[in-house]
Amino acid sequence: MEETAAFEALFPCGRTVRDSFDGLRIALCTEGAMRIEVDGIGHELERGQLLCLTPSRRIRVESHTAELRLRMLSFSFDFLAGQPFLLRASVSEAMEQSPCIAPDRQAWRSLSELFDFLRMQLARDGFPSRREVVEALLFVLVAETSHLYADRPLRRRGARCEQIADGFFALLHRNFRQQHSPKFYAAELCITEKYLIRAISRATEHTPGYWIANFRLREANVLLRSTDLSVTEIAELLGFGSPSLFARFFRRMTGSAPLSVRRTGRKGE
The missing domain is CATH 2.60.120.280 (Regulatory protein AraC)
Known part of the structure; x- marks a missing residue:
């Protein structure tokens, strides 16, 4: 406390x-x-x-x-x-x-x-x-x-970079499992990829790639700790080409293997 x-x-x-x-x-x-x-x-x-x-x-x-x-x-x-x-x-x-x-x-x-x-x-x-x-x-x-x-109403922000950030995050929440390229989000927002990267970096001090990886990592943690889905199923759900690609991504982001995180979570139950 x-x-x-x-x-x-x-x-x-x-x-x-x-x-x-x-x-x-x-x-x-x-x-x-x-x-x-x-x-x-x-x-x-x-x-x-x-x-x-x-x-x-x-x-x-x-x-x-x-x-x-x-x-x-x-x-x-x-x-x-x-x-x-x-x-x-x-x-x-x-x-x-x-x-x-x-x-x-x-x-x-x-x-x-x-x-x-x-x-x-x-x-x-x-x-x-x-x-x-x-x-x-x-x-x-x-x-x-x-x-x-x-139930608090959300206010729309005025600056152009912040408006783009609003649109990007709205799209990201719906698509992060399968759409992992900034190019997709730029096309959906009708702007260039370079402009998207500049706008998101200015509004949040992180790139679109950072946020895409961040959303996938958080979802992976949720699925590992609170479901019985296999690592293979989680990899497929999050759009990784193979379990080994998912495992490498997870280890690079966290320093731990997916199964070790699952075992740790289960011990705490």
Whole structure:
């Protein structure tokens, strides 16, 4: 359980930090207030509000009050991949557009109680089922948080590069399993491949190829950890020409073999 000091260590006031953590950070503001920039856009976080940070964001804490108190949890997408519930693309996009939101009183109480119960369970060193209980509580926390974002309207961004990024990610969510070339996405958006690469790199600081590989890797983790599909079936589903090509891709991206990830996931069940 990370608190205010840990947040300040991650994101020192007045410095822009690229958050390299590959997962989700959820923070509750219980006292005080903070002004924070996320990807250059300013947001106000106040008492009784929720902060959600998705991966690869540029974070800059502009200022905060002396009495600022945060309660924060960080957990990786490897954890999410092992759960039957996953963040939907629309929820992730809503979190990116509105990292700070104000839950109603009932939702805030529910989130606060989950944080309290998680703290209590994490302190039970001798409890044999501690891991299972903590994972179940984290699952509920993700579900509660996602529900708060599920119905938030998405605003369309104005800059041309960001409009192209919106279109690219909408296509990617539908096609990443079988379409792995930036050329396909450029053609669908009626632009050149070179322009697509430049626009996505400017909007996200990563190339289209990075995002295509990232989506395939996350899906592979989900399928390995939460289904009984064979490596051959997963390779075919994700558009790899053979299981060996999939295994080489997976090892290059993670440093581990697909079957070792599956065995690790099964041990945690």
